Amino acid sequence: MKILVAGGTYKNQMTRETGRKQFSMVGGHVVARLLGRYSKHDIYLHTNMSSEAQDLTRNLRQSIRKDHVSTEYIEKVSAPFGILTDGGIHALANTFESARIHRRDGRFFRTFDAFVLTTDLNQRDFKYLRSYAHNNDIPLIIITCGEYRLHMTHPDDRLITLEAGAGLPLYHLHLSEIHESLLTVKIKDTPLITRQVQDKEPVSEGTFRKPATLLGQLIIFATGIALLIFLIMSVFEWFSAPGQNPQADIDWNAAVDHPDCSTVEACTVLGDRYLSALEEYMDISREPYVFFENRPRRTYQDYAVDDGAPELIEEVREVPGGAEPYLGYYDEFETLFPEEYTDQIDIFRLFSDGEGNTLAYVEISEDETVLAMDFRDNAHKAARYRTHVHEFAHLYSLPPEDFTDECAADTAMDCLKEDTLMHDYTVRFWSHYGAGWLENRYKSQAERDAFFANNITDFYVPYQAVNPKEDYAVTFTMFVTRAIPAESGQLQDIKVRSMYEDPEHVKLRADILRNLLELERAGD
Numbered sequence: 001m002k003i004l005v006a007g008g009t010y011k012n013q014m015t016r017e018t019g020r021k022q023f024s025m026v027g028g029h030v031v032a033r034l035l036g037r038y039s040k041h042d043i044y045l046h047t048n049m050s051s052e053a054q055d056l057t058r059n060l061r062q063s064i065r066k067d068h069v070s071t072e073y074i075e076k077v078s079a080p081f082g083i084l085t086d087g088g089i090h091a092l093a094n095t096f097e098s099a100r101i102h103r104r105d106g107r108f109f110r111t112f113d114a115f116v117l118t119t120d121l122n123q124r125d126f127k128y129l130r131s132y133a134h135n136n137d138i139p140l141i142i143i144t145c146g147e148y149r150l151h152m153t154h155p156d157d158r159l160i161t162l163e164a165g166a167g168l169p170l171y172h173l174h175l176s177e178i179h180e181s182l183l184t185v186k187i188k189d190t191p192l193i194t195r196q197v198q199d200k201e202p203v204s205e206g207t208f209r210k211p212a213t214l215l216g217q218l219i220i221f222a223t224g225i226a227l228l229i230f231l232i233m234s235v236f237e238w239f240s241a242p243g244q245n246p247q248a249d250i251d252w253n254a255a256v257d258h259p260d261c262s263t264v265e266a267c268t269v270l271g272d273r274y275l276s277a278l279e280e281y282m283d284i285s286r287e288p289y290v291f292f293e294n295r296p297r298r299t300y301q302d303y304a305v306d307d308g309a310p311e312l313i314e315e316v317r318e319v320p321g322g323a324e325p326y327l328g329y330y331d332e333f334e335t336l337f338p339e340e341y342t343d344q345i346d347i348f349r350l351f352s353d354g355e356g357n358t359l360a361y362v363e364i365s366e367d368e369t370v371l372a373m374d375f376r377d378n379a380h381k382a383a384r385y386r387t388h389v390h391e392f393a394h395l396y397s398l399p400p401e402d403f404t405d406e407c408a409a410d411t412a413m414d415c416l417k418e419d420t421l422m423h424d425y426t427v428r429f430w431s432h433y434g435a436g437w438l439e440n441r442y443k444s445q446a447e448r449d450a451f452f453a454n455n456i457t458d459f460y461v462p463y464q465a466v467n468p469k470e471d472y473a474v475t476f477t478m479f480v481t482r483a484i485p486a487e488s489g490q491l492q493d494i495k496v497r498s499m500y501e502d503p504e505h506v507k508l509r510a511d512i513l514r515n516l517l518e519l520e521r522a523g524d
Helices: 029-038 054-066 123-135 175-182 214-240 264-278 324-336 381-397 421-433 445-454 468-481 491-501 503-523
Strands: 002-006 010-012 042-046 048-050 075-077 082-084 114-118 140-144 158-161 255-258 261-263 298-304 311-315 347-352 360-364 369-374
Touching: 002 029, 002 123, 029 042, 029 054, 029 114, 029 175, 048 054, 114 123, 123 140, 123 445, 140 175, 158 175, 255 264, 255 503, 261 264, 264 503, 324 347, 324 369, 324 381, 324 503, 360 381, 369 381, 381 421, 381 468, 381 503, 421 468, 421 491, 468 491, 468 503, 491 503
Parallel strands: 002 042, 002 114, 010 082, 048 075, 114 140, 140 158, 347 369
Antiparallel strands: 255 261, 298 311, 298 347, 360 369
C-alpha cells in the first residue's frame, strides 16, 4: 500500500540538550522516516525544502531516501528552510502552499491508501489534504503538537495529540510515543507500522521523481512573488526584534471588587471552579464538524432590543423555519454579560452567509450598535457560547468613546485614542510587527497565511492574526474558557496571562463563567 506523509521541515537550532539530540533537521517529516523504517508499506513524503540551500536540500533528500521514503512529492521553494529555536519557530519555506501542484492525469492523490498529516504543515495545505482525504474516502491520521487549534475532524479520523509539544513541532522528541500510537492503526485491516525495522532497499530518486507540471511551477512562482516582500521583512524583524517576549506581570494579591472573592488569585480560583463545574454539562472548548458553504452574506431580520424583548423592525427576507429558535441567542447573550454592556446593543440581527464562514459580528458606533449572528452556524451550544464571549470582547474593548471624532461611525484602528484598552494592547503585542501589519483583513490569502505561519506561536488560530481587535477577542475567549496557561515564551500564552494583570478582567471572567453555569443548570 501507498502512504502519504505530509509535514514541515525545520533546521534545529534549539540550544536545550533535550531539544537537539541527534536531529539537525526536524519537523513533521520525521514521521515519514519513522514509517519508512518500521512500515511494510511504500511511504511518500510531501514537504517543502529550500532551493536556496541546494547542498542541504540534496543531502536531506538522500538521507530521507535511505530511510525508505520516496521524495517524489517533495517541493523546492524559493525561501530559506524553516528554523526551530527555543523560543519558537520561523516557518519560512513551510509557509508556501504546494500540495495542489501534484496533479497526475486528474487523479491527484487518489492512488494513496492513507494520509498521515502533521500540523506544522501550512494550514492551507493541511486543510486541502484533509478535505481531499474526506472527499475521496482516504483514511486520515493527524498527529499534532498543537501548532494551531484543530476544528473537530471527520469522526473516522485518527487524532494523535502530543501534549508536551507546547505548540512547537517537536515530533523528533516524541517518536516513541508516535510509534506506540501508530501500532494500533490499521489500513484495510493491515497494520500501518510494525515494531521491527523492515529490511527494505533505499528508494531511488530516479524511480519516482517526475518533473513538476507547468501549472505547479506557476503556482510556486506566483506564491513566491506574493510572499517575497513578507519574507524579507520577516528576516529583518527576526534579527532586529528582542530575543524574548515580555512575561505577564500578575499581582495575585491585587484587590478585586467582587462579592465572592477579594483578590486576583481568589477570583481566578473561583472562575476555575465554575469552569470545572461546567464540564458536567459540556466541553466548552469542543469544536463542531463544520461544512463550509460559499454564499454571500445576507441580512434576514433586524430586531430592536432597547427595551428588553426583541421586536421585529425590519424583515428583508424570511428566516427558514421561523426566527423563534434563534431569538433565544440574544437572550443568552443578555444573560451572560453585565447589563452595562448589553444595554449598548440597539439591534439584534439574524443573517447568514452559509455554514462555516462568519459566525457573528458586531457593528459599533456612537449612533447604533448591532449584534449579528448567523442562524445557520450557531446550533452547536459550546461553539455558540464561545462566539458570545468573542463578540462581547469586542463590545468591551471597543467602546465608541475610545475613538476620535473622525471615526464616530466605525472602530478604525488608526483613530484609537491613546491610553485606551485597545491602544495599549496594540502597542504591547503588535508594535513589533510594524504598522503595515496592523490590518491584514484586506491582504491576499498568501500574505495572511505567511504572516500567521511566520508568527505561529503568537496566535492560537489564523483568524486571530487579522488585526489587534480580533487578536484581543480570541485571547479574551481563551482567557474566559480555559485555565491560565503555564508560563512560557510563546506570545499567544503571554497574552492570555496578561489578562490576569487587570482585576476587572478577572472579575468579568468569574461572572461570565458563573452565568454560563447557571444558564446550563437552568436548562438541565
